[in-house]
């Protein structure tokens with residue numbers, strides 16, 4: 001199968017559940033019927049989300065008559081909304097729901113629709129989940145394919161504020177039944193794979209303890225949900241700060257990228273883990289107050305909308321960005337050395353051929369690190385084209401440029417470092433150690449930029465950042481602009497990962513007897529023989545071991561952290577959580593589906609704008 005075909009499949013199938021979920025959301029949001037409005041007050045009395053067959057007993061929030069009445073009414077309304085959501089799903093022929101009745105899911109259709117509707121009907125009305133009584137949900141911060149992420153407070157006090165990822169098991173169960181709608185979708189055991197992926201993510205996070213990696217605090221589950229309790233990164237995604245600041249100074253870019261690199265060093269060198277999804281969405285941060293610039297630079301034409309980064313304070317940060325934390329280990333793998341049976345990087349001596357394999361595997365993260373650094377410095381990604389075919393080719397051939405005039409004032413040393421990361425040959429690409437030893441990292445000299453940067457913001461405008469405002473208003477990350485910027489990142493990374501890992505798999509597969517890299521993914525894919533009737537033995541085993549995985553010793557760490565990470569009031573305005581995710585992804589994927597339907601081709605569309613179309617300056621490609 002061609003790379004492009006694989007990519008199409010990746011986009012269509014890997015992300016479809018998220019789109020389905022988002023479609024439900026948009027329908028729920030659009031409901032302005034009188035009935036809906038009448039029920040609004042009652043709805044604000046959030047019903048606890050019940051599990052089928054589980055009685056919902058009154059909690060301390062609803063143990064009086066008034067609230068109980070409201071609860072019943074709201075529960076009734078939830079049924080109506082569920083029906084609407086169900087209809088909406090049917091209109092969209094979103095497979096996860098449309099074929100649900102044919103699946104052997106243990107959760108009946110109407111209950112799934114009800115739960116999804118209750119979860120998503122009103123973002124300001126937070127659901128209550130069975131088994132999460134210890135936590136008070138404060139705010140929804142983001143969502144993923146099968147999950148919602150909330151900021152929450154520990155009602156028992158010790159752990160302060162955390163992020164809780166609530167993962168819906170039932171959608172994972174149902175996604176397997178999509179395959180007949182997509183002829184080329186032939187997963188081995190999708191239910192097992194999806195569930196195993198979550199467990200694997202938790203399993204990997206349990207191994208990690210680093211200041212630049214979001215810590216796992218606890219893992220529990222109910223019948224229908226997994227609950228992953230995580231250290232809170234109160235600033236949200238770095239992505240939002242890039243959109244906000246347009247581009248970063250070299251000092252701030254270094255501050256960010258060094259911390260990401262330290263996290264990767266821990267993963268690669270100490271734990272033998274590859275992250276495989278390093279991108280601005282998965283780089284979170286702790287906010288700091290912005291110190292106004294002592295000598296504000298005059299704004300250049302085209303930079304009118306750029307928010308001033310403020311003073312950079314060495315060792316602390318700038319632009320509102322303090323400590324960096326990388327998150328989302330959903331695609332991560334342990335790279336095993338199957339001679340020593342230890343994860344690669346954990347032993348002092350490793351045979352040359354293994355070092356080579358290991359290097360290939362980890363080099364995917366180094367490529368991504370180059371993409372992130374490039375983007376931080378200029379505000380747009382290194383690889384872009386409106387056509388997915390051309391984009392694929394550009395990524396495969398490593399065709400990028402340090403575009404003039406945007407790169408004119410960025411140091412040659414930074415460009416040199418990037419060129420060692422965006423290097424097509426993984427053998428020549430910098431390792432994490434080489435990266436950290438580069439002069440731009442170790443001996444930062446004076447940086448020539450920021451004096452003059454004509455029209456740099458126009459590049460961002462190609463992504464239509466018109467809704468971005470400063471002050472206490474939130475940015476509109478649901479805009480097509482943000483959709484497209486994210487999509488460009490996602491597609492670029494996916495192309496590269498698939499290309500490089502596919503090539504490697506072929507090479508390694510052909511060499512019998514040579515040590516093989518075995519990711520936990522592959523172990524799972526091979527071992528998880530789940531049937532429709534229930535999880536396979538390996539999944540069960542893993543689930544069992546995960547149930548034992550309550551991480552008690554984090555209570556201390558949590559307490560310390562809660563003290564340290566109270567965001568200062570000024571920083572409050574800086575945060576930008578990932579509430580866009582589902583809507584953004586839905587819009588993007590809808591666009592993709594429409595394009596596929598209309599043209600039979602897959603293209604990225606920037607609302608008719610080419611990346612350079614609106615900038616009004618002729619680009620000069622200088623360095624390839």
Ligand SMILES: Nc1ncnc2c1ncn2[C@@H]1O[C@H](COP(=O)(O)OP(=O)(O)OP(=O)(O)O)[C@@H](O)[C@H]1O
Pocket residue numbers: 141142143144145146147149163165214230231232233234236237281282284327328329330577578579581
């Ligand atoms: N520890 C955290 N602190 C603050 N925000 C977080 C945290 N974890 C996740 N988020 C927010 O929730 C979003 C979704 O989280 P995450 O990427 O882990 O979910 P996911 O289900 O794996 O998503 P995807 O399907 O895109 O991979 C993040 O992009 C971020 O905005």
